[in-house]
Amino acid sequence: xxxxxxxxxxxxxxxxxxxxxxxxxxIARSIDARLATAPERxxxxxxxxxxxxxxxxxxxxxxxxxxxxxxxxxxxAILHRKHVYERAARRAD
Numbered sequence: 001x002x003x004x005x006x007x008x009x010x011x012x013x014x015x016x017x018x019x020x021x022x023x024x025x026x027i028a029r030s031i032d033a034r035l036a037t038a039p040e041r042x043x044x045x046x047x048x049x050x051x052x053x054x055x056x057x058x059x060x061x062x063x064x065x066x067x068x069x070x071x072x073x074x075x076x077a078i079l080h081r082k083h084v085y086e087r088a089a090r091r092a093d
């Protein structure tokens with residue numbers, strides 16, 4: 001069953017712009033192949049302040065997302081692993 005992908009408004013203008021073009025394409029392919037089809041299969045649940053959210057690893061980058069319904073995925077942040085959890089926690093509030 002395909003999932004509908006929704007993005008936090010700041011993902012496009014803050015998260016993706018500094019990422020190199022080839023890495024952006026790789027992340028986009030991974031999101032389309034994994035999160036649009038079976039996010040609970042490929043994602044890893046997060047704990048602590050991001051409980052209820054999941055992460056998808058794409059090289060050194062992480063996609064933090066939430067499965068909001070049976071067919072809807074909200075992508076909260078796409079950043080380097082060093083910065084993604086702090087930014088995702090701020091956006092989750």
